[in-house]
Each structure stands twice: as structure tokens, then as C-alpha cells.
Amino acid sequence: MLIKIKYFGLLTEVTNCQEETIDFSGNIISELLELLFVKYPNLKNKEFQVAQNQELVPVEAKLLSNEIVLLPPFSGG
């Protein structure tokens, strides 16, 4: 399944992109993250949360969308 992954803030400097599409066969978000940690070893050291359908979800959550968003700590205002 093709999953679009979006990155924000500091994370875009780790991945050197704002979004990418990855072919992924698992169904748990943490498995997808393992794949990304292989591609971007520095990502593992960064603090971030995962959003799916515009809501933060735990990494143990099932993949329910074909778009996953990685968000560093919020710093609005």
C-alpha cells in the first residue's frame, strides 16, 4: 500500500523533504516508523508525535489512513 508521509519543522531537516510516498505492507504505525528509522537514522533521536486523520495517535495504533504525519514539538504563538 502507498502511504504518504508528511514531515514538519525540524523533521524536514532530517528527511530533507516535506513529504514522500512509501510502499508499506504492514498495518501498525510503529512498523512504518521502523522503516523510516532505517532510511533516516537521525530521526530516531528526534522528539515527534504521529498524526493520522488530523489526530495524534500512539505509535501502537493501526494504520487507518494512507497519510501519516510526523510532528515535532509544537511551538506556535
Next chain:
Amino acid sequence: MLIKIKYFGLLTEVTNCQEETIDFSGNIISELLELLFVKYPNLKNKEFQVAQNQELVPVEAKLLSNEIVLLPPFSGG
């Protein structure tokens, strides 16, 4: 001694004036008030505080100024 008495807000409607000068021979504020209560019987039913030298003082305080101010409840803002 001549004492200037100032009234504010609602109290000006009881006394029909904003200030007046009264000849007073006592030296405690409550004695001055007794004089005013005779002149303005309705004043007794009104809630007010007394200021002397720009500070609120208890009615038992000694008269230290020749200007006494009667202030109804504050309602700024």
C-alpha cells in the same frame, strides 16, 4: 475649625452639593459625621467610606486634615 467636605457619586444627590465648608470643633471623624447626619438624615442610610489625605480611614480616626471626603462604593471600569 473650617472643614471642607467633599461628596461623590450617589452622595451628591443626598447632600445636593459636591462640597461644602463646615465649622467643626471636634477632633474625631465620627463626630463630624454625626453633624452631617443631622443636616442630611438620609445620609445615614447610605453606604460610604471616608477618606482623609487621599487614604480611606476608619470613622474612629482623628481628624488630621481640613478636607474630608465621603465616598460611596467604587464602580470604576
Next chain:
Amino acid sequence: MSDKKSKNVFIKGAISSEFIGNSIAKHQTKTSIGAHNIFLGQVRADLVNNKTVSAIEYTAYEDMANAKFHEIREAAFEKFELTCMHIYHSLGTVNVGEICLFVFVSSPHRKTVFDALEFIVEEIKANVPVFGKEIFEDNSHQWKVNN
């Protein structure tokens, strides 16, 4: 960066939105500020016994009021790490929908301005001898009571 000096607090009539906008603009050169908090008191069209308030006429025991405003300012700068602070209060007639009180505090951090603004507004309401006469549409009136 701080301007702790005593200011003229009373303004004749309503406080305009342009005045508030200009006051905000003046703080753009104070680059240690991270947070502003502004309180505005606006005259409400309260309904009392079927009559609607159309304006409030403010009077004050000005000497004592200015002394109290100064005390409140000093206490606020003492208690809170403020960069600046401004208070303006109307005297005379302020119509319904117009602004009669403008309190403006600024600080590097937001927590400070929240605490300071509430402190200052409550102090003003409790301790400054200002008196509001609520004028109804039929020109009758009642004296405002704060709570």
C-alpha cells in the same frame, strides 16, 4: 525598556479603538516583549426594570484616584516581571458599546501578563474612587455597583 513613571490615567470620554491600536504599535520597538495582555471595559446596554442603559457618566475623586493608580502600578511592577504597563480610564460620558477602561501589560512571558492583568483590573475595581452613573434611554439614572 521599562516605563514605570506615573502617567495620566484619565481620558475625557470614550477610549477609541485607534488609540488602543496606536498604543499596541508603539510597543513594536520593545523587542524583549513576548506577550501582551489587554483588558477593555465596555459599557453594556443592561436592562434594569424595563429600561436600557444608554451611557455611563464617570466621575472620580481624581487626586486619590491618581494616587491609587500609582500605587497599583508600583505594586504590579513589584509583584510581576513586567516590561511595561498602561492604564487609561474614562471620565465623563461613555456611550453603550464604547470603551471606558484600557489596561495593557507586557512582559517577556505569557504567564506573567495573565497574572498581572487580572491583579491590576481587580485592584482598580476595588480601590480606585471612580463612580459610574448609568443613564437610561429616558434620561433617568441609577448609580452603578461593581461586583
Next chain:
Amino acid sequence: MSDKKSKNVFIKGAISSEFIGNSIAKHQTKTSIGAHNIFLGQVRADLVNNKTVSAIEYTAYEDMANAKFHEIREAAFEKFELTCMHIYHSLGTVNVGEICLFVFVSSPHRKTVFDALEFIVEEIKANVPVFGKEIFEDNSHQWKVNN
């Protein structure tokens, strides 16, 4: 009197003092309002390792941010007796001394606006996916961290 509908929250660049003044002016027809409370976030010239911040560049995960702003708005109207509420946040570059966040709440009574404003600002800081990149005078940068 209430305007609870969803609004466009993001503004390109800084939020001007004229915009804030106009926003205040628009509330003069809402005569049930007795108290306004306004929070303004201003970009600070922080000194970090001998370098001074000259601007913040804001980005956001806009879809989720707008959904969160909407949730915060709904929660605030649920929790507090507000007459109206407005939130504006900058996207893109905001220079030092300029305003990047404008939160404006109005209610018949002051206690309500104090509680509501602090609630809303804290919710925004904690739950809205906006990211600030602090640009230093030498064009290097660091990512802003809220606390």
C-alpha cells in the same frame, strides 16, 4: 450576538496593530459585552549563544491546525459564557517586535474573559501543530521550543 462559526485563523505575515484596532471597533455594536480580553504574542529578540533572533518563520500542519483551532473554539464556548471569540495566527515570516498571535474574547463579565483567554492561549500552545523557526541575524536558525 455570538459568532461561533469557524473562521480563517491563519494570516500571512505579521498581524498589524490596525487590524487589531479594527477588530476592537467592530465589537462596539455588540452591546451585551462588558469586558474584552486580548492576548498578543510578539516576536522577541532573544539572545542565544551570542546571536540575536531577528524573525520567526511559522509553518503549520494547516488541516489539523484548523481542526484544533475549531475544537478549542467549541470547548471555550462550551466552558465559558462568551459573547464572541477570535483567534489569528501568523504563517510565514514575522519580524522581531511584530505580532504573531492575536486571541480576543468578549463576555458580559470580566471574570469570564480572564479564565477563557488563558484557557484558549494554553490550548493553542499545547495542541495546535504550528512550528516556529527562529532566524538569527546571521541567517542561521534554530527551531523554537515552547514551555
